[in-house]
Amino acid sequence: MSDTVSVDAPRPVAEINAAGRFLFIAGIVLLCAWVLVPIYFLVVNTLSSPQEVAGFPKSAIPSFDFGSLQFFLHFKGVGWALWNSVLVAGLTMALSIGIGAPAGYALSRFEFPGKASFRMLVLMTRAFPLPLLALPLAVMFIRVGLDDSPIGLALVHTTLALPFAVLITFSIFSGIPLELEEAAWTLGCNRVQAFSKVVLPLVMPGIAASAIFAFTISWNEVFAAAVLTVENRTLTAFLLQNLSVSPLHLRFAGGAALVMPALIFIFAVRKYLFAMWGIANR
Amino acid sequence: MNNKALPYLLLLPATLFLLVFFVYPFVQIAVLAFSGPEGFTLKPFQTMATHWKFQTTLWNTILLAAIVVPIQLLLALSMASIVTKLKTGRNIILYIFTIPLGLSDLAAGIIWLAIFEQSGFLNSMLVGLGLTERPMLFLSYQNLWVIFVAVILAEIWRATAIVMVILVSGMGLIPKEYYEAAEVFGAGPWKRFLKVTLPMLRPSLQTALILRTIAAFEVFAVVVALGGTTLPVLMGETFSWQFTLTDRHVAAAYALVILAISIASTLVFLRVLRTPKGATV
Numbered sequence: 001m002s003d004t005v006s007v008d009a010p011r012p013v014a015e016i017n018a019a020g021r022f023l024f025i026a027g028i029v030l031l032c033a034w035v036l037v038p039i040y041f042l043v044v045n046t047l048s049s050p051q052e053v054a055g056f057p058k059s060a061i062p063s064f065d066f067g068s069l070q071f072f073l074h075f076k077g078v079g080w081a082l083w084n085s086v087l088v089a090g091l092t093m094a095l096s097i098g099i100g101a102p103a104g105y106a107l108s109r110f111e112f113p114g115k116a117s118f119r120m121l122v123l124m125t126r127a128f129p130l131p132l133l134a135l136p137l138a139v140m141f142i143r144v145g146l147d148d149s150p151i152g153l154a155l156v157h158t159t160l161a162l163p164f165a166v167l168i169t170f171s172i173f174s175g176i177p178l179e180l181e182e183a184a185w186t187l188g189c190n191r192v193q194a195f196s197k198v199v200l201p202l203v204m205p206g207i208a209a210s211a212i213f214a215f216t217i218s219w220n221e222v223f224a225a226a227v228l229t230v231e232n233r234t235l236t237a238f239l240l241q242n243l244s245v246s247p248l249h250l251r252f253a254g255g256a257a258l259v260m261p262a263l264i265f266i267f268a269v270r271k272y273l274f275a276m277w278g279i280a281n282r
Numbered sequence: 283m284n285n286k287a288l289p290y291l292l293l294l295p296a297t298l299f300l301l302v303f304f305v306y307p308f309v310q311i312a313v314l315a316f317s318g319p320e321g322f323t324l325k326p327f328q329t330m331a332t333h334w335k336f337q338t339t340l341w342n343t344i345l346l347a348a349i350v351v352p353i354q355l356l357l358a359l360s361m362a363s364i365v366t367k368l369k370t371g372r373n374i375i376l377y378i379f380t381i382p383l384g385l386s387d388l389a390a391g392i393i394w395l396a397i398f399e400q401s402g403f404l405n406s407m408l409v410g411l412g413l414t415e416r417p418m419l420f421l422s423y424q425n426l427w428v429i430f431v432a433v434i435l436a437e438i439w440r441a442t443a444i445v446m447v448i449l450v451s452g453m454g455l456i457p458k459e460y461y462e463a464a465e466v467f468g469a470g471p472w473k474r475f476l477k478v479t480l481p482m483l484r485p486s487l488q489t490a491l492i493l494r495t496i497a498a499f500e501v502f503a504v505v506v507a508l509g510g511t512t513l514p515v516l517m518g519e520t521f522s523w524q525f526t527l528t529d530r531h532v533a534a535a536y537a538l539v540i541l542a543i544s545i546a547s548t549l550v551f552l553r554v555l556r557t558p559k560g561a562t563v
Binding site: 024027028031032034035036038039041042044045053054055056057058060098099100102103105106107109110112114115118121122125126127128129130131132133135136137138139140155156158159162166191216219220221222223226227236239240243244248251252254255258259262263265266267270273274 | 286288289290292293295296297299300303304307308310311313314360361364367368373375376377378379380381382383384385386387388389392393394395396397399400401402403405406409410417439447450451454492493496499500502503506507510517520521524525530533534537540541544545548
């Protein structure tokens with residue numbers, strides 16, 4: 001900071017403002033450090049050799065040794081777990097958008113009896129600890145042969161992601177004026193054509209964002225994944241199961257494998273996070 | 283196509299899905315919790331309540347939520363106020379603040395493990411600064427309170443972002459005129475925050491508190507990553523009854539306890555932070 005205030009012309013207000021500004025910026029820097037430094041530590045551990053990870057004291061600068069990462073990637077079961085995570089998250093994404101987007105469209109375009117009850121049902125899911133659903137569903141899935149299957153887990157994750165999908169797509173469709181659709185009707189389009197030619201191109205980015213959000217929800221979920229999978233573990237379930245028996249460098253590399261895609265996902269959907277919560281509040 | 287039927291057709295898949303995979307399983311949990319080999323019984327609850335771990339487990343979970351949620355609310359309010367005041371660099375700061383939102387609770391636990399484990403960064407710093415001679419074993423049953431603190435820090439670190447996002451969106455909905463009016467009447471920044479922002483933010487505060495409190499009762503992976511089973515919490519006990527002890531009925535009884543405190547806290551927030559009639563923007 002440059003200190004150019006002369007002594008013989010004190011300007012109290014400006015000084016208070018300057019002090020306030022300094023505090024304000026210091027606060028921002030501190031908060032950013034609070035978020036970023038722990039992630040940085042994980043990165044350091046991931047990019048250090050297994051010996052360094054177990055060694056002491058720790059250096060704050062990584063040695064860029066890929067030993068830990070290689071050990072993790074070649075560890076038995078990791079590749080399969082990664083594949084399962086992607087598969088379950090992909091299925092969750094498809095299911096929650098496929099089921100949620102039509103509901104979001106209906107809520108934004110029509111007034112009909114029962115609308116309030118449906119909204120209530122969707123909002124009610126928030127008052128329930130949803131991962132617990134895995135307990136009774138584990139029994140039900142054994143009965144119908146869906147136990148330990150990616151689709152079974154994806155169904156549970158869809159319950160987590162569906163309320164968000166409905167609310168986000170509702171807010172996205174509400175942002176497209178009905179007049180646009182009506183104009184297409186008067187020009188000879190039927191309802192389906194008007195939707196696919198006028199509305200769909202406009203809402204695509206938003207739909208993609210809510211799809212990514214659904215993917216992230218499934219990618220991160222631990223409890224239901226650990227309850228419902230045995231042989232076909234997802235990455236979270238695999239790491240959880242091996243926490244107490246695996247060496248530190250395996251845990252940190254696994255943690256990094258969970259974090260890195262999530263960072264990209266959040267970056268991709270950052271614009272929509274706020275729009276979606278603004279509407280979800282009401 | 284008939285326009286009257288269309289909205290119902292569009293809602294049908296979502297409604298059916300929620301009935302089959304949300305409403306029905308919760309009924310099933312209740313059935314499981316109250317049933318045994320010989321039909322209706324209260325035995326799962328007796329087994330749960332008389333188990334030596336139950337009281338500690340319930341107390342730990344509630345205490346964690348009671349400490350974590352208020353701190354998160356204050357922190358998120360400051361973050362949201364900062365963000366709304368920013369002119370330059372708003373987007374990048376917002377992205378950094380929201381990063382933890384996309385992280386798994388398991389990942390958050392592992393991240394804080396890197397700090398608190400015996401050869402971790404906290405010990406490296408303490409020894410480096412000469413505050414201790416040898417690295418300390420923080421995360422053991424002898425230092426239960428350190429595990430507790432580590433879990434609290436990890437939870438605050440991970441889940442404040444969601445509260446902040448909800449509050450930032452809520453602040454965006456408050457009309458600028460209200461602040462201008464308050465300023466005309468001589469209200470300073472602090473007074474404007476107390477008299478305009480907070481009351482207008484009521485619906486967002488309600489949503490944020492309900493979501494966060496329920497999630498706090500579900501704390502699981504963070505605790506397992508940092509303390510294994512040394513610090514028992516409700517979700518962890520549910521998990522071990524399901525697997526290690528293989529008694530689905532007791533696991534379901536635990537689930538009902540989590541459900542009960544979740545619904546109770548939701549009702550409290552709905553009542554305490556209700557928006558007065560006719561007071562919407």
